[in-house]
Amino acid sequence: MVSLTINGKLVRAAENEMLLAVIQRERIDIPSTCNHKAVEPFGACRLCTVEITRAEWDGWKRLVTSCLYPVEEGLIVSTHTPQVIELRKTILDLQLARSPKAPYVQDLAAQYGITRTSFEEMPDGDDCILCALCTRVCDQMGFRAISTVNRGHGKEVAPPLHQAPPDCVGCLACAQICPTNFIKYTDKGDTRTIWGKTFEMLKCEETGRPTITRAFAEYLSKHRDIPAEYFQYGDQSHREQTALTMGKIALWQRQEKA
Amino acid sequence: MSIGTPQQLEQLHHECSAARDRFQKRVIVCCGTGCLANGAAAIVGAFQKALREREINGFTVEAVKETGCHGFCEQGPLVVIEPQGTFYTRVKPKDVAGIIDKSIAENQVIETLLYKNPVTQTRIERYPDVPFFSHQQRIALRNLGKIAANDIREYVAVGGYQALAKALTTMTPDQIIKDITTSGLRGRGGAGFSTGKKWRTCASVKDERRYVICNGDEGDPGAFMDRSIMEGDPHSVLEGMMICAYAVGSQQGYIYVREEYPLAVIHLQKAIDDCEREGLLGDNILGTGFSFRIRIARGAGAFVCGESSALMKSVAGEVGEPRAKYIRSVIKGLFDKPTVLNNVETFANVPIIISNGADWYKSIGVPNSTGTKAFSLVGKVKNTGLIEVPMGITLREIIYDIGGGIINDRPFKAVQTGGPSGGCLPESKLDLQVDFDSLTAAGSMMGSGGMIVMDDRTCIVDVAKYFLEFLVSESCGKCVPCREGLYQLHRIVTRVTEGNATEEDLARAEKLSEAIVTGSLCGLGQSGANPFLSTIRYFRDEYLVHIREKRCPAGVCKPLIRYEINDKCTGCMACITACAYTAITGKKKQIHVLDQDKCTKCGACFAVCTYQAIDVI
Numbered sequence: 001m002v003s004l005t006i007n008g009k010l011v012r013a014a015e016n017e018m019l020l021a022v023i024q025r026e027r028i029d030i031p032s033t034c035n036h037k038a039v040e041p042f043g044a045c046r047l048c049t050v051e052i053t054r055a056e057w058d059g060w061k062r063l064v065t066s067c068l069y070p071v072e073e074g075l076i077v078s079t080h081t082p083q084v085i086e087l088r089k090t091i092l093d094l095q096l097a098r099s100p101k102a103p104y105v106q107d108l109a110a111q112y113g114i115t116r117t118s119f120e121e122m123p124d125g126d127d128c129i130l131c132a133l134c135t136r137v138c139d140q141m142g143f144r145a146i147s148t149v150n151r152g153h154g155k156e157v158a159p160p161l162h163q164a165p166p167d168c169v170g171c172l173a174c175a176q177i178c179p180t181n182f183i184k185y186t187d188k189g190d191t192r193t194i195w196g197k198t199f200e201m202l203k204c205e206e207t208g209r210p211t212i213t214r215a216f217a218e219y220l221s222k223h224r225d226i227p228a229e230y231f232q233y234g235d236q237s238h239r240e241q242t243a244l245t246m247g248k249i250a251l252w253q254r255q256e257k258a
Numbered sequence: 259m260s261i262g263t264p265q266q267l268e269q270l271h272h273e274c275s276a277a278r279d280r281f282q283k284r285v286i287v288c289c290g291t292g293c294l295a296n297g298a299a300a301i302v303g304a305f306q307k308a309l310r311e312r313e314i315n316g317f318t319v320e321a322v323k324e325t326g327c328h329g330f331c332e333q334g335p336l337v338v339i340e341p342q343g344t345f346y347t348r349v350k351p352k353d354v355a356g357i358i359d360k361s362i363a364e365n366q367v368i369e370t371l372l373y374k375n376p377v378t379q380t381r382i383e384r385y386p387d388v389p390f391f392s393h394q395q396r397i398a399l400r401n402l403g404k405i406a407a408n409d410i411r412e413y414v415a416v417g418g419y420q421a422l423a424k425a426l427t428t429m430t431p432d433q434i435i436k437d438i439t440t441s442g443l444r445g446r447g448g449a450g451f452s453t454g455k456k457w458r459t460c461a462s463v464k465d466e467r468r469y470v471i472c473n474g475d476e477g478d479p480g481a482f483m484d485r486s487i488m489e490g491d492p493h494s495v496l497e498g499m500m501i502c503a504y505a506v507g508s509q510q511g512y513i514y515v516r517e518e519y520p521l522a523v524i525h526l527q528k529a530i531d532d533c534e535r536e537g538l539l540g541d542n543i544l545g546t547g548f549s550f551r552i553r554i555a556r557g558a559g560a561f562v563c564g565e566s567s568a569l570m571k572s573v574a575g576e577v578g579e580p581r582a583k584y585i586r587s588v589i590k591g592l593f594d595k596p597t598v599l600n601n602v603e604t605f606a607n608v609p610i611i612i613s614n615g616a617d618w619y620k621s622i623g624v625p626n627s628t629g630t631k632a633f634s635l636v637g638k639v640k641n642t643g644l645i646e647v648p649m650g651i652t653l654r655e656i657i658y659d660i661g662g663g664i665i666n667d668r669p670f671k672a673v674q675t676g677g678p679s680g681g682c683l684p685e686s687k688l689d690l691q692v693d694f695d696s697l698t699a700a701g702s703m704m705g706s707g708g709m710i711v712m713d714d715r716t717c718i719v720d721v722a723k724y725f726l727e728f729l730v731s732e733s734c735g736k737c738v739p740c741r742e743g744l745y746q747l748h749r750i751v752t753r754v755t756e757g758n759a760t761e762e763d764l765a766r767a768e769k770l771s772e773a774i775v776t777g778s779l780c781g782l783g784q785s786g787a788n789p790f791l792s793t794i795r796y797f798r799d800e801y802l803v804h805i806r807e808k809r810c811p812a813g814v815c816k817p818l819i820r821y822e823i824n825d826k827c828t829g830c831m832a833c834i835t836a837c838a839y840t841a842i843t844g845k846k847k848q849i850h851v852l853d854q855d856k857c858t859k860c861g862a863c864f865a866v867c868t869y870q871a872i873d874v875i
Binding site for chain 2: 151
């Protein structure tokens, strides 16, 4: 364990923990758009920047990205200094110029008092804030079906060559993790379409409702040792099954007591 | 033969230098990229053809050497006759027969091929007397233009790998690091971090594997120092890396070369292959038990891949995006192992420091920036090329003594140092000492050593726009301040050049720059606002003229200028012929008329008029 001070309060944290995690545990409101528990910290949005110093630094301070900065014994952290707030404002202002119509960005910016960007709105701006959560979660799942392509201002998230991605199994992790709901998909009864690729859906033998894509089920049984029978039933049926079992147990227990 | 011991190296050295001295004269043909572009290969061919047909006083084809870049690219192709040092410029294949007949057979000098001093109009015979060379001091570039680049025997002949032998047999790793630290050598890639300290940290990390990487990415527009070294003297880079590897305890090295430098890759690979064949790379080098291998990693030419953490990701085969370096790459670098990353010029300095000693190196330059620095001097300067000067020399000496001053003797306006993220220094800074700390204090930086000279016809706002445009497209796009911030900064500066900006825009740009500098993830973004910050610092007036008066004093920003024909016009019709848009009309020997509505401001008329009859207003 290490001890550090955050906004004047002495806090304890596990070694190798990142600052942002500790700050969030302390329920300090600090924005971050590229951080998520499911993936490694990335440091792209820069919103979680905080000021750090140490007693022995003699007043010298420095700004660091809290999602990537490991906790240190004796560290003194300030999450809302004027300089930090000013930086966050500019970053949100910039994000708003890129994605002026994204409610998620609008809300965040509004929290810092920005309702309209002071920069040029991008003519071809969209809701993608390039946080790369989608590509990172796809990496994490082991598919690497999509990635960021190009660099600089022309950077975007895309499947290889902008074609239907051969490695995508339609698991929807990318769409679910996307904070701005930019990644679109359609579920139509027995098919699902995402990234221009259409998948066959498995159906629950009990309810007849679609469960997951056949490609995803096959991947999971092959690489994650999940028995194929598991996918014969959907979540709803699994829950019903559980309820039934629990009910039976309760009934037995009552009968035993009597 | 294979070189298994220091004695065998010594023996080969004698053999090679004897082979070199076999000829009374040697012909050196510069085959650096600049001279090759001007036709140096045809000159080599002409010499070879002529000498295969007839031998002159024992002078054979083998005495013609293709070397790396001499640096004086402006005057290429260059031919030097050694040992006299007779220096011929702008040589053409048809001159070759004359050079053989006169200069080689009869020791005569061909006047018309000699360099003509533009100031005194006199011809200069010898290479070291040319002002471009006489003010320089060459350490990192010591072998460039002296030895054939792709022949290990040439390198050994001039004492190559003696420093390695000295280091391996007479010094401990600790002594080497001490020597490099004492020499004061600072990283020539730009940041200027102490090389010795870097090696010391790497060596002190406990790990079985360590890597040595040479950064040959060199992405700055107009910079070609590292390229010239890799092409012209690859062995000195390898030797520097080997000494470093021994000092820090590494067994594997990588040279990261950008795809745009194919000749560098060929020459480096040849050098590596030669070393492996001779036993200078591989297991048990020189019988000392030290083992080291080097591989070339080719980059796809992304500017950001010169940044250390992005470079290492690229070497490892991933997308070249930087990471935050709260843990430095000396401790956790390539494949998460301790890694020393130095650039080409830094490594090229290492062997000679080991050979000549730390005190020798320390005595050159100024206390906090020792030694020399290579620059590529380009722009509106008479003598462009590759130069190496002692630290502490002034900008004025570089631009006027070595560079020969401004083309057409126009007024000097600014010099841009340190690449895209460096800065523009005005005339008042001409007497500034060129060293790491002075340049940084003046708001610019050493960077890798690009130096772009500008005259009064250069618009400083346009220059800022150019460099910002470069950075916007070269940013990796990972973090928001760099990707979006530089884009917006570029938009504001562009609006200034179009006459559509206000003074509030300038204030907004300054605030934005601060966020880019403090908020960006890596060095590219952190220095990305420099093109704007350094120009606004010294040339605010010029920005204000664009904004308030909607005027571009240098006559560059098209929306703010117009061309007009004055009464100096002789009616020569040159401008009428040049104008592709029929905006100029008139008859012979009558003053022409320019129709502003048709004019696209392409500047063709201005470029062809020899009578100063066209004004830019």
